[in-house]
Amino acid sequence: MRISVEDLHFTYPSGVEALRGVSLTIEPGERVAIVGQNGAGKTTLVKHLNGLLRPTQGRVLIGDWDTSQVEVHRLAQRVGYVFQNPDDQLFCRTVAEEVAFGPRNLGYPLERVKQLVEDALRLAELTDKAEVNPYDLSPSWRKMVALASVIAMDTPIVIFDEPTTGQDARTIHRIEHILEALVQRQKTIITITHDIDFCAENFERVVVMGQGRVLADGPKEIVLGKVDVLAQTYVEPPQLTRLGMRLGFEQTVCTPAQFLDALRHRLDHLRRSPTEREG
Template sequence: MRISIEDVHFVYPGGVEALRGVSLSIEPGERVAIVGQNGAGKTTLVKHLNGLLRPTRGRVRIGDWDTAQVEVHRLAQRVGYVFQNPDGQLFCRTVAEEVAFGPRNLGYTPEEISQRVAEALALAELEDKAEANPYDLSPSWRKMVALASVIAMDTPIVIFDEPTTGQDVRTIRRIERMIEMLSQRGKTILTITHDIDFCAENFERVVVMGQGRVLLDGPKEMVLGMEAILAQTYVEPPQLTRLGMRLGFEKTVCTSEQFLETLRRRLDHPQSDPRAEG
């Protein structure tokens, strides 16, 4: 399901202009990370995708739906949104009830709801916590409950708002596995994140925003290698990208696999490296 954002402007009631002519096209199945400093317009932009905000000017389309013409509850069939703070998203007495709430409100049959809940609990590693009260769980597990509740809705588009904030390494690895599984199922996945290393390891396309505009948009190897422009938004390239630059790698590396492969080739064939000496 294609996402089309066409010259979108948005002004908050107080007069703050948060978006200034944003245009993006996101194809079905893409994994896109949106980065930039606080106040860049990232959250404002993605809230236009599920109808929580409507453009002051311009148009947003999800498939053949214009979000300004479709109710929020209908857009929830196409766009799942995992908020940064799970406590603002959870309200049921048990984890299982929480995960079932979305598909139940979308009108699925009891059999379909049961299947979706079971799959989402398994994907989030929550099977043994199905009868627990979400607020008896740790913040990391509450995050997983929020993720599972959106995954159970089986929307073609899933948005993660700062998924790694305040999370330990184990939870981040769980989130990464969930993203990979959703991607294998053909879902379009967007994230807003300040975690540039997480971005580089899990997303193929990066959009950099600043002052309500798109400053950079493209494959991560291109975008994350543009150190000077990133610095304008107070975003640093990933650690391995910066290390590769300092080592004189000709190509931008973003992931540990890319870094190790480039380093291996350089060690195996030092004469082919124009920067090598001796």
């Protein structure tokens, strides 16, 4: 399901102009990370995708639906949104009830709801916590409940708002496992993140925003190498990217595998004789 954002402008009632002519297209199955400093317009942008905000000017299409013409509860059939703070979306008495709330509200048959809940609980490693009150769990596990509640809705598009903020390494690994499972299911995945290393390792396309505009958009190997552009919105390239630049790698490296490949290539080059290198 294609996402089309066309010359999107948005001004808050206070007069703050948060978006200033944003245009981009996200194809079905893409993994897109949106980065930029606080106030860059990232959250304002993605809240237009599920109708929580309506354009001041321009339009947003989710498939053939214009978000300004479709009710939020209908958009929830196409766009799942995991809030940064799980406490903003949890309210049921048990984990199982919380995870079942979304698919039930979408009107899925009871048997499908059961299957979706079981799948989401398993994927989020929550099966043994199904009858626990979410607020009896740690913040990290509440994050997983929030993730599972959106996964169970089985929407073609899933948005994660700062999924790794405040999370330990084990929880981040669980989140990465969920992302990979959603990729295998051909979901479109969009994340807002300040965790540039998480972005580099798990997303293929990066959109850089600053002052309500798109400053760069493209494959991570290109965008994350644009140091001057990233600096405009107070973002640094990933650690491995910066190390690769220091070592003089010709290509931009974003992941451990890319770094090791580039390092092997460099070492192989150095091992060759001067004559071979000139050739």
